[in-house]
Amino acid sequence: MAERIELTVNGQRVSETVETHELLLDFLRRHLGLTGTKEACSIGVCGLCTVWMDGRTVSACLLPAVFADGAEIYTVEGLAARQNQASAAATAPDPRLWEIVQESFVECEGLQCGICTPGQVMSALSLLSENPQPTEAEIRHHMAGNLCRCTGYQSIVRAVQRAAERWRAEHATV
Amino acid sequence: MQPFKLIRPQSLHELLTLLAEEEDLLLWGGGTSSTILMKQNLLLPTTVAALKGVRELYGLERLPDGTVRIGAMTTLRELEHAAWLADLVPSVGATATLVGNVRVRNVATLGGHLVHADPAQDLPPLLLVLGAQVRLRSLRGERVLDLDEFFVDLMETAIQPDEVLVDVTLPAAASELRARYVKFRPQSQEDYGVVGVAASVAWEADGRTARTVKLAVGGAGPTARRFREAEERLQGREWTPALLAEVAEWVRSQVEPWDDARGSASYKREMAAVWARRVLASLQQQAETTRKETPA
Structure with a gap:
């Protein structure tokens, strides 16, 4: 059964007809061509x-x-769309924080094969949006829902710590 | 998944009317369990009612009489983050944070968590030992059930096809209990526990003798359930290591687990006993620490 939906994706208004049983994942990947969002476990466990x-x-x-x-x-x-967005809802992610998170994953080599990275980045962004100064335990608890088979997680935890340090440093100087 | 017709009721009355008229209606809260069950063809609804617009199912509040009211649509993350609830009944948020992962907790609702009635879920044992009740509504009226009466069998509850779970309440006395839930999870954070055990206790003024005790186990039988005989053995007594061992042995003999990917039945029986003893010992330890900090 088809339904018309209207939503905003990366700052763009989208109006499309979808089947009721079509998942948001497939809508993003197939209708909108946004294949950065990956699928693996299909049961909400892996975080891709x-x-x-x-x-x-x-x-x-x-x-x-x-x-x-x-x-x-x-x-x-x-990220680029968010940086160029003139106005956004209060619940939109901070573009500068997002940029710092992505850079920190690169700097700390918080990835190897990269398939989990889109999910890791979005999870780190949500953690630091809620809690800009997480402890290592808080990082591990929040990021536990994003599985990685390459890194052993150490470099991912360091990437989140590094992003938090940079974000804090920028705000300390303002 | 198969296609379904989507309805968006905007009031409780509209929802109750739908429940009375429609056969095979699936109520949609956060959808984290429903989507998985639909992908597995364990749920094949022809019609789905989104609960998002039904404001009567929301709310997380302390009522004037001290009762804590948790609307069915309250997310597990809201339970984690409610600071006043953490002061009043800290075990609720501490247990909610153990469920699945952040993405699941962001959308999964307490109502969905309970009606799913998966015996390995985390909040049921805790809510059982806090004395929680559930309020069910239909066009026929209202029923309030103790959570003990709500869980009937594996993924089966006392809820009738025309009823909806409106809210969960914790009695005012829950804030006077010391309660804790522990989950034995041998693999990653994501796994359901092999077993989960919750206990609550109200100590006598001496801080040593247990006035009331409740003990519940999940993951070791078709439903999460209390073990009343174990509770009776602990009540009115000072807890010695021998008594805790005796209670743990009783739990081992009474649980009804089965073999599955989370462990063999005998292993789960063993773990239920071990973790029952540990959760009781940790509550006793906590009481001892409190006694030392606040000498009479």
């Missing part, structure tokens, strides 16, 4: 399909797109 929705992260594999009607979504492709 982590996207930002109305100020919090969700698993796009556990959400039929019809339930995202009216939502504001950001995917890993959205």
Whole structure:
């Protein structure tokens, strides 16, 4: 059964017809060509399909797109659009924090094969948006829902710590 | 997944009317469990009602009589983050944070968590020992059930096809209990526990004798459930290592686990006993620390 949905994805208004059982994950990848959001476990465990929705992260594999009607979504492709966005909802991610998170993953080599990285970045962004000064335990607890088979997690934890340090340093000088 | 018709009721009355009229109606809260069950073809709804617009199902508040009211649509993350709840009944948020991962907790609702009735879920044992009740509504009226009566069997509850779970309440007395839930999880953070054990206790003024005790185990049988005989053995007594061992042995003999990927039945029985003893010992330890900090 088809339903019309209207939502914002990476700052763009989108109006499309979807089947009720079509997942947000497939909508993003197939309708919109946003293939940065990956699929692996399909049961909300691995974190590859982590996207930002109305100020919090969700698993796009556990959400039929019809339930995202009216939502504001950001995917890993959205940083440039977010930086150029004239205005956004209060629940949109901070573009500077997002940039720092991505740079810190590069600097700390918080990735190897890279398939989990889009989800790791979105999760780190949500953690630091909520809690700009997390302890290592808080980082590990929050990021536990994003699996990585390459890094052994140490460099991912360091990347999040580094992003938090940089974000704090910028705010200390303002 | 198969296609479904989507309905968006905007009031409780509209929802109750739908429940009375529609057969095979699936109520949609956060959808984290429903989507998985639909992908597995364990749920094949023809019609889905989104609960997002039903404001009567929301709210997380302390009522004037001290009761804590948790609307069915309250997310597990809201339970984690409510500072006043953490002051009043800290075990609720501490347990909610153990469920799945952040993305799941961001959308998963307490109502969905309970009606799913998966015996390995984390909040049921805790809510059982806090004396929680659930309020069910239908066009026929309202029923309030103790959570003990709500869980009937594996993924089966006392809820009738025309009813909706409106809210969960914790009695005012829950804030006077010391309660804790522990989850034995041998692999990653993501796994459901092999077993989960919750206990609550109200100590006598001496801080040593247990006035009331509740003990519940999840993951070791078709439903999370209390073990009343174990509770009775602990009540009105000072807890010695021998008594805790005796209670743990009783739990081992009474749980009804089965073999699955999380462990063999005998292993789960063993772990239920071990973790029952540990959660009780940790509450006793906590009481001892409190006694030392605040000498009479």
